[in-house]
Amino acid sequence: MSTAAAAGAVDTVAAAAITPERPQPFAALGLTAGEYTRIRTLLGRRPTDCELAIYSVMWSEHCSYKSSRAHLRQFADKAPRTDALLAGIGENAGVVDVGHGYAVTFKIESHNHPSYVEPFQGAATGVGGIVRDILAMGARPIAVMDALRFGPAAAPDTARVLPGVVGGISFYGNCLGLPNIGGELAFDPCYSGNPLVNALCLGVMRHEDLRRATATGEGNKVVLFGSGTGPDGIGGASVLASASFGGGESAKRPSVQVGDPFMEKLLIECCLELNAAGLMVGLQDLGAAGISCATSELAAHAGTGMAVRLDEVPLRDPTMSAAEILMSESQERMMAVVKPGDVSEFMAICERWEVPATVVGEVTGTGRLEVSWHGEQVVDIAPETAADQGPVYERPARRPAGQDRLNGDGPQHLTRPATGAELRDTLLALLSSPELADRAWVTEQYDCYVRGETVLAAPHDAGVVRLHEDSGLGVALATDGNGRYCRLDPYAGAQLALAEAYRNVAAAGARPLAVTNCLNFGSPEDPSVMWQFIESVTGLADACATLGVPVTGGNVSFYNQTGERAIHPTPVVGVLGVLADVRRALPSRFTRPGAALVLLGSTAQEFGGSAWAHIVHGHLGGHPPTVRLAAERALAQVLGSAAWDGLLEAAHDLSDGGLAVALAEACLAGGQGCRVSLPGDPFTLLFSESGARMLVAVAPGAEGAFAALCEAGGVPATTLGTVGGPGIEVTGEFSVSLGELAEAHREVLPALFSG
Amino acid sequence: MTEGGQVTRIIVDVMPKPEIHDPQGQAVARACQRLGFGEVTGVRQGKRFEVELAGPADDSALARVRELAAELLANPVTEQFTVRED
Amino acid sequence: MTEGGQVTRIIVDVMPKPEIHDPQGQAVARACQRLGFGEVTGVRQGKRFEVELAGPADDSALARVRELAAELLANPVTEQFTVRED
Amino acid sequence: MTARVGIVTFPGSLDDGDAARAVRRAGGHPVPLWHGERGLAGVDAVILPGGFSYGDYLRCGAIARFAPIMADLIPAARAGLPVLGICNGFQILCEAHLLPGALTRNSGRRFISRVVRVRIANAGTAWTAGYERGQEVALVLKSGEGAYVAAPATLDALESEGRIVATYTGGNPNGSARAIAGICNEAGNVVGLMPHPEHAIDPLTGPGADGLAFFAGGVRAPVAR
Numbered sequence A: 001m002s003t004a005a006a007a008g009a010v011d012t013v014a015a016a017a018i019t020p021e022r023p024q025p026f027a028a029l030g031l032t033a034g035e036y037t038r039i040r041t042l043l044g045r046r047p048t049d050c051e052l053a054i055y056s057v058m059w060s061e062h063c064s065y066k067s068s069r070a071h072l073r074q075f076a077d078k079a080p081r082t083d084a085l086l087a088g089i090g091e092n093a094g095v096v097d098v099g100h101g102y103a104v105t106f107k108i109e110s111h112n113h114p115s116y117v118e119p120f121q122g123a124a125t126g127v128g129g130i131v132r133d134i135l136a137m138g139a140r141p142i143a144v145m146d147a148l149r150f151g152p153a154a155a156p157d158t159a160r161v162l163p164g165v166v167g168g169i170s171f172y173g174n175c176l177g178l179p180n181i182g183g184e185l186a187f188d189p190c191y192s193g194n195p196l197v198n199a200l201c202l203g204v205m206r207h208e209d210l211r212r213a214t215a216t217g218e219g220n221k222v223v224l225f226g227s228g229t230g231p232d233g234i235g236g237a238s239v240l241a242s243a244s245f246g247g248g249e250s251a252k253r254p255s256v257q258v259g260d261p262f263m264e265k266l267l268i269e270c271c272l273e274l275n276a277a278g279l280m281v282g283l284q285d286l287g288a289a290g291i292s293c294a295t296s297e298l299a300a301h302a303g304t305g306m307a308v309r310l311d312e313v314p315l316r317d318p319t320m321s322a323a324e325i326l327m328s329e330s331q332e333r334m335m336a337v338v339k340p341g342d343v344s345e346f347m348a349i350c351e352r353w354e355v356p357a358t359v360v361g362e363v364t365g366t367g368r369l370e371v372s373w374h375g376e377q378v379v380d381i382a383p384e385t386a387a388d389q390g391p392v393y394e395r396p397a398r399r400p401a402g403q404d405r406l407n408g409d410g411p412q413h414l415t416r417p418a419t420g421a422e423l424r425d426t427l428l429a430l431l432s433s434p435e436l437a438d439r440a441w442v443t444e445q446y447d448c449y450v451r452g453e454t455v456l457a458a459p460h461d462a463g464v465v466r467l468h469e470d471s472g473l474g475v476a477l478a479t480d481g482n483g484r485y486c487r488l489d490p491y492a493g494a495q496l497a498l499a500e501a502y503r504n505v506a507a508a509g510a511r512p513l514a515v516t517n518c519l520n521f522g523s524p525e526d527p528s529v530m531w532q533f534i535e536s537v538t539g540l541a542d543a544c545a546t547l548g549v550p551v552t553g554g555n556v557s558f559y560n561q562t563g564e565r566a567i568h569p570t571p572v573v574g575v576l577g578v579l580a581d582v583r584r585a586l587p588s589r590f591t592r593p594g595a596a597l598v599l600l601g602s603t604a605q606e607f608g609g610s611a612w613a614h615i616v617h618g619h620l621g622g623h624p625p626t627v628r629l630a631a632e633r634a635l636a637q638v639l640g641s642a643a644w645d646g647l648l649e650a651a652h653d654l655s656d657g658g659l660a661v662a663l664a665e666a667c668l669a670g671g672q673g674c675r676v677s678l679p680g681d682p683f684t685l686l687f688s689e690s691g692a693r694m695l696v697a698v699a700p701g702a703e704g705a706f707a708a709l710c711e712a713g714g715v716p717a718t719t720l721g722t723v724g725g726p727g728i729e730v731t732g733e734f735s736v737s738l739g740e741l742a743e744a745h746r747e748v749l750p751a752l753f754s755g
Numbered sequence B, C: 001m002t003e004g005g006q007v008t009r010i011i012v013d014v015m016p017k018p019e020i021h022d023p024q025g026q027a028v029a030r031a032c033q034r035l036g037f038g039e040v041t042g043v044r045q046g047k048r049f050e051v052e053l054a055g056p057a058d059d060s061a062l063a064r065v066r067e068l069a070a071e072l073l074a075n076p077v078t079e080q081f082t083v084r085e086d
Numbered sequence D: 001m002t003a004r005v006g007i008v009t010f011p012g013s014l015d016d017g018d019a020a021r022a023v024r025r026a027g028g029h030p031v032p033l034w035h036g037e038r039g040l041a042g043v044d045a046v047i048l049p050g051g052f053s054y055g056d057y058l059r060c061g062a063i064a065r066f067a068p069i070m071a072d073l074i075p076a077a078r079a080g081l082p083v084l085g086i087c088n089g090f091q092i093l094c095e096a097h098l099l100p101g102a103l104t105r106n107s108g109r110r111f112i113s114r115v116v117r118v119r120i121a122n123a124g125t126a127w128t129a130g131y132e133r134g135q136e137v138a139l140v141l142k143s144g145e146g147a148y149v150a151a152p153a154t155l156d157a158l159e160s161e162g163r164i165v166a167t168y169t170g171g172n173p174n175g176s177a178r179a180i181a182g183i184c185n186e187a188g189n190v191v192g193l194m195p196h197p198e199h200a201i202d203p204l205t206g207p208g209a210d211g212l213a214f215f216a217g218g219v220r221a222p223v224a225r
C-alpha cells in the first residue's frame, strides 16, 4: 500500500484551517449551500474532505430524517402510556416486554431503490441491514417478514424485478436460518420503476441482554468486526476524490453492494456469544453511512469522545481514500465498545466464529470525534453535530389539486354484478388476479420451519412464533398497507393500514401490543407529497393513541418516484401482539366440516379503493372504507377471549375483496368447502371492504358461549352457514367447486414468474 | 443431442465484475488456505456455460449467443461475460 | 492484493460429467427456447475459477492447482475439470 | 441407558437446534459437537444437520467436508457408527464420499420450502427401523440444491441393493434422479435424507409428527444388517 502517497494527498484539519477558500464539492455530495454554511459555522472553519463526507451522509435525508423529523415527533408525543416499552423511538429498534423475563424487538425498513437497480442483491442486503439493527439491541433475530410492491404483474420490468427480489430475500433469510413468517405482495402501476421492498425483523432477548448504542468509559476500545471494508455505496465520495486529486485516481466503484449472509450468520452467533459473556459496553450496527454513522452515534449517545485510526480498518480494496472508508456501506459489519481488559477474550470469541475483528480506536473524554489517517488528523468534530443536529425542515405541504376530483369520482356508477352467475364470475376474477392470487410461488421460496418455533406463517393472517417452549409464550406479527386507500385519503389510509395489521394479529388470538412502520412516499420537495406524508403520520399517530398501541420504531423512504410521478402514499404498518400460549393461536383456514361460520362486524356499502373497483373496473376514486377503531378494538378483545377459551377453530380477517375472497381463501387453505346464506344485498355482503370484520369458524358445541361473548363485547355476529362440502355454495346465488377455485387461484403467479 | 445437421459449441464464461464484492470467491480462497494451499492469494468463482447450437459456427451464431448471455446467462449489473467458440 | 512478488493466474473449468444428468443445464436450455433462442439444442452449466497464486507460472504451480481442483474445487464423482494458465 | 446422539455444528449450520430437540423428544440425549474440534465424545450416533455450512459457497457441503471433526467422523462412519445427514448433512456425506452421488440445483432453479410426502423404501437402516417399508410420511423439504444425481450405474446399484431409503411420492419436487429423497451406504448405518424429519415432530410447528421415528431409530442401538 502506498502509505506516503495516500497520507501526502489527504486533506487535514490543519490544512483546512489555513485554506478556508478552497472550493469544496458540497452540492455533488447532496448538501445545500445553506447546509454547507452551517457546517462551516459549526466548525469555525471549512470542513476537511473527511468531515464533509461525514456530514454529507449523516445529514442526508436517509440518516437525518430532515424532512420528516418534525412530523414523526407525533409518534412519541401522542403515544399511549405503557409499561411494556423498554426502549422506544430513537434506538436502533424498539423493545417491548412480553413477560417471563423476555423482551422482543422488531422493526421494518425499506430497501426500495437498491432493489430496483439490482433486485437480488438489493433485497438481500435489505434483509441483512434490518437483521443487524435487531442484533444491535442485543437480541437474537428470530424471524423476518417482507412487504413487497411492484408495478403491474404482467409488465416486463416486473418479470425482471420480482423474481430477483424474492430470490434475494430467500437467499439471505434462508441462509441466516431466520424463518420468514409473512409479508405482503401487491401490484399497482404506481410502483413501476419504484418497487417497494420493506423488510421486517423480529428479535428476542432476556431483559438483561438489552444493549444500547453508546460509547461510555474513557479508555475503552472501539472494535470493528465482521466483513472487510470495501468501496461499496460510496458513489458520492468519488466526487471528493476527483475534486482533491484532479480525478483519475479512484478506481472503478461498484454500482451495487453484494450481501454475504454467511458472514452475517457468523456475526449473529458471535455477537450473541460476546453479549452473553458481558464483553460489550456498547454495540452498533453499520448500515447507511457506515463508520461515519457508527462512530458519531456511539460517541454522541454517550456524550463522550472517540479517537479512531482509520488506517487500522481492514480494507478489501487498498486504493480506498480516507473519506471513502468513512462513507463505505459495506455490509455485515458491527462496531463494539469493549473494556481494555476484555479485548483479548473478545478477540478469542471472534476467532472461534472466524469473524475478523480489529481495534480501530478508543473512547476519549474530549467530547470530540477525532479521526486520524496515517498519523494525520483528518476529522475533529463534535459528534452530536453530525448525529443529532442535522437540519430539520418544515417543508411546504399542500392538498393536491386533483384530490377533490378524485374523492368526488366515487364507485357508485360502476356496473355491479346482478345475478348469481355474475357474482360467481366476479369472485373468480378477483381470485385469479395477480393482486389476490395465491402467494405460494413466493412463500415457498422462504423457509418458515427453521428454528422449530413457527406456529403460523403464510398464508395465515399473522405470523406466530413461540418464544418459550414450556409456557407456550409467543408473539404474532402482521404488516399491512393499502396504497389505494392512502391515495384517496392518506389520513384514513394510514389508519386503515394500522387497523388491518391490528386485526390480523387479533385474528390469531393475540393481544396487539406495539407498532412499527415504514413510510414509503414520493419526493418531500413536492408539497402534494408532503401533504400526504403529514396526513399519514398524523392519522397513524392518532389511531395508535386510540388503539393503545405505541409506535416503537420505523423508517422513512422518500423520493419513490419516476420523474414527476410519485407512488401512492404507502405507509406499511407492522403490528406485534403477544400470545400467552401459542397452542391456542387460531389458524386462518377451515379444516373441520360442521363448524358454524360466523361473520363478525357490520357491513356497509364501501367500495372506494376496493379490490373489486380496481381489478374489475380499473377504477380508483371516492373514499376508502370508514375507519372504525372502537369496533376494531372490541373485535380484537372478543377474538382474544374466544381464542383463549377455545371457542374458535379458525379466524380470517376481511380485507381486500371482502367476504367472498376471505371465504375462498379459508376454504382453499383448509381443503374444505362451505355453505352460506347471505342476509342482505349479496354483492355488498360479498365484496364490500368495510373494516372491523372477521370470519370465524366456531368450535362445535361452543356456539352459545361464543354468541354470548360477542354480545357482551358489543360485536355484531351473523351466522352465515357451516363449513363443509365440495365447494362454496351461496344459497340462491351460486356454487363453485374447490377445484375450480384452486385452479383460478394457484396458477397465476407461477404462470407469470416461473420463466 | 440433435439428429444430424451441424452442431456448434460456444463457450460463455460469466465472472463477477472485478469491482464487485465476491464473498463466494473469498470463502473458497480461505478454504484453500485451510487445506494447506497457502500460496493461493485469491479466488474468483464464476460460471461456465457450454451452449450447443444447431447450425454453423459463424459470426451470427456468436452474435446470437452474445445476446443470450446478456439476456439470460449473465446479470449485467454484477457480472461480465465472454463468448467464444469451443 | 499481495505485496510485490509475482502473481500467477490459473483457470480451472469444472463441468458436470457427460454421463451425469444436468437438470440445471436442461432448465437453462428450456429457458433459452422460451426466450426465442430456438436454435439452442443443449446447455451444460459448470463453474469457472480464477485462482491467483504467489509465485511464477511454472509446471509446479499448475500441478498444485490440479491438486487443489481434484481435492476441493471439483467433486470427482460428478464433475470433471481442466486446469490452464490464463 | 439413553443413547447419546452427537449433533455437529458447522459455521452456517441452521437446524442443529431442531435436530437436538427432535433427539430429546425421541428420548435420546443430544450432544453438541463443534466442527473445529477433534473427537466424537463417545457418542452412539451422529447427526449432520441442515443449514448452509460455509454459506454453501463452492458446492453445498464441499468445504464442511474438510472440517477437523470430519477426520474422526469419516472413519467412525465406515466402521459402523450410525450417521444421519439431513439436507446440508446429506450434501456433506456425499462430498465426503460416505454416500455416492451428489445433490445439485433443483430443476426449477428456485429454493423450495414445502411439505412433501415421502415413501420409506428401506426400513432396515439404523435410522428407519421405526417405519414400515412402503410407509408414506409427511416431511418438510426446504432446499435449493436438492436434486440427487449419480451415474446411471450407481443409480442401478442403489436400486438393486435396496439402498434407496426414501422416495418422493405424488410428484418429484426437485428433479431428483428416480425421485430419490434419501439413500444409505452398504451397511445401512449412514443415511442421507433431503427432506427434514426434525421439522415434522410436532403438529404445532410442522406438518405432523411423522418424522419423529427417524430419531427414535438413531437413538436405538445401531442394527447390524
Ligand SMILES: Nc1ncnc2c1ncn2[C@@H]1O[C@H](COP(=O)(O)OP(=O)(O)O)[C@@H](O)[C@H]1O
Binding pocket: A062, A063, A072, A075, A088, A089, A090, A091, A092, A093, A094, A109, A133, A287, A517, A518, A519, A551, A552, A553, A554, A555, A556
Ligand atoms: N416512521 C418512523 N416511525 C417511528 N420511528 C421512526 C420512523 N422512522 C424512523 N424512526 C426511528 O428513528 C430512528 C432512526 O431510524 P433509522 O435511521 O432507520 O435507524 P438506523 O440508524 O438504525 O438505521 C430509529 O429509532 C427509528 O425507529
Ligand SMILES: [Mg+2]
Binding pocket: A092, A133, A136, A285, A287
Ligand atoms: Mg441501526
